[in-house]
Amino acid sequence: MSNSSSRLGEIFLHRGDLSxxxxxxxxxxxxxxxxxxPKALSDALGNLGNVCALxxxxxxxxxxxxxxxxxxxxxxxGNAIGETLVNLGNLKxxxxxxxxxxxxxxxxxxxxxxxxxxxxxxxLYGNLALQELQLHGPEPAIxxxxxxxxxxxxxxxxxxxxxxxxxxxxTFLLIGSPQKAEACLNNxxxxxxKLGDGPGEAGALRxxxxxxxxxxxxxxxxxxLERVIQIDQTYRLPQYADDRQRYLSLRQP
Numbered sequence: 001m002s003n004s005s006s007r008l009g010e011i012f013l014h015r016g017d018l019s020x021x022x023x024x025x026x027x028x029x030x031x032x033x034x035x036x037x038p039k040a041l042s043d044a045l046g047n048l049g050n051v052c053a054l055x056x057x058x059x060x061x062x063x064x065x066x067x068x069x070x071x072x073x074x075x076x077x078g079n080a081i082g083e084t085l086v087n088l089g090n091l092k093x094x095x096x097x098x099x100x101x102x103x104x105x106x107x108x109x110x111x112x113x114x115x116x117x118x119x120x121x122x123x124l125y126g127n128l129a130l131q132e133l134q135l136h137g138p139e140p141a142i143x144x145x146x147x148x149x150x151x152x153x154x155x156x157x158x159x160x161x162x163x164x165x166x167x168x169x170x171t172f173l174l175i176g177s178p179q180k181a182e183a184c185l186n187n188x189x190x191x192x193x194k195l196g197d198g199p200g201e202a203g204a205l206r207x208x209x210x211x212x213x214x215x216x217x218x219x220x221x222x223x224x225l226e227r228v229i230q231i232d233q234t235y236r237l238p239q240y241a242d243d244r245q246r247y248l249s250l251r252q253p
Contacts, residue, residue, distance in 0.1 A: 005031060009047060022051045042071040042080070049087065058095040065091065079120070082112040086124055089131075098134050105131065122151030122160050129167070138175045145171065162191035166204050173207065182211045202231040206243070213250075222250050 009024035025048040032040040049064030065088050072080045089104035105128045112120050129144035145168040152160035169184030185208045192201035205224040212221040225247040232240035 003028075006044060006047060009051070013051060018051055018055050022048065022055065025051055038071050038075060042068050042075070045071075046084070046087075053087070053091055053094060056094070058091060061091055062088065078111055078115050079117055082108045082115070082117065082120060082124075085111065086120070086127065090127060093127075093131060098131050101131050102128070102135070118151045118154045119157060122148050122155065122157055122164075124148075125151060126160065126164050126167070129164075133171060138171050141171055142168065142175075158191055158195050159197075162188055162195060162197065162200055165191060166200070166207070169204070170207060173210065178211050178214060182208065185211065198231040198235050199237060202228045202235075202237065202239070202243075205231075206239075209246075218250055222247065225250065 005024050005028035009021045009028060012018075012021040012024060025044060029041065029044040029048050032044040035041075045064045045068045049061045049068065052058075052061035052064060065084055069081065069084045069088075072084060085104045085108035089101040089108065092098065092101040092104065105124060108124055109121065109128075112124065125144050125148035129141045129148060132144055133141035145164055148164045149161065149168070151157075152164060165184045165188035169181045169188060172178075172181035172184060185204050188204040189201055189208065192198075192204060205228045209221040209224040209228070212218070212224065225243060228243050229240065229247060231237065232243055
């Protein structure tokens with residue numbers, strides 16, 4: 001049955017065996033075609049597209065997503081259409097074609113906004129911001145990041161808030177706005193701490209240390225790096241040696 005093939009695909013995906021996951025999702029897709037169920041075919045093709053994207057088989061992934069989109073338009077499933085448009089945009093980013101991602105993201109926004117799918121819109125605006133930053137610079141990216149924050153706050157998406165505040169803080173550093181960067185990075189740190197996400201907290205604190213050093217405040221920078229080193233040791237992060245060396249250099253009179 002298609003469900004058993006999909007389940008096997010899911011199992012191998014969780015194990016990180018993408019080749020076997022793709023095989024079983026292909027089996028699920030073939031069975032769904034024979035069953036004549038548009039919903040089953042849409043689900044199977046979506047899973048197959050996701051695995052192909054992870055394998056960087058971009059053309060096959062795009063073919064899957066486009067067929068999914070055709071089915072979802074017939075079924076008039078607005079939320080699913082928006083999700084697939086986002087997948088296509090992300091795929092273009094991963095394939096090194098960010099200029100082609102924007103159209104998919106904007107169409108997804110048009111689809112999801114009237115549906116008030118705030119969680120999806122928060123993630124979508126974050127993706128759009130990264131694309132804008134790559135193609136058009138910091139200013140349009142900042143606007144999109146701020147829109148993402150609004151939606152993340154609405155639904156209480158702590159992961160989204162943490163990541164977006166971190167990205168926004170880094171962007172403010174790029175344009176030479178250290179006070180705004182500090183505020184964002186402090187927010188990011190608080191959300192990462194609440195989530196228990198040590199590596200994320202360390203990433204924000206490294207950037208905060210940069211802010212304080214540029215300001216001429218080595219004491220605050222050292223405080224950030226002390227915490228970073230604790231996290232490095234707890235999670236055995238590969239940045240430990242560099243962070244420790246930076247900390248020791250700052251401590252030297």
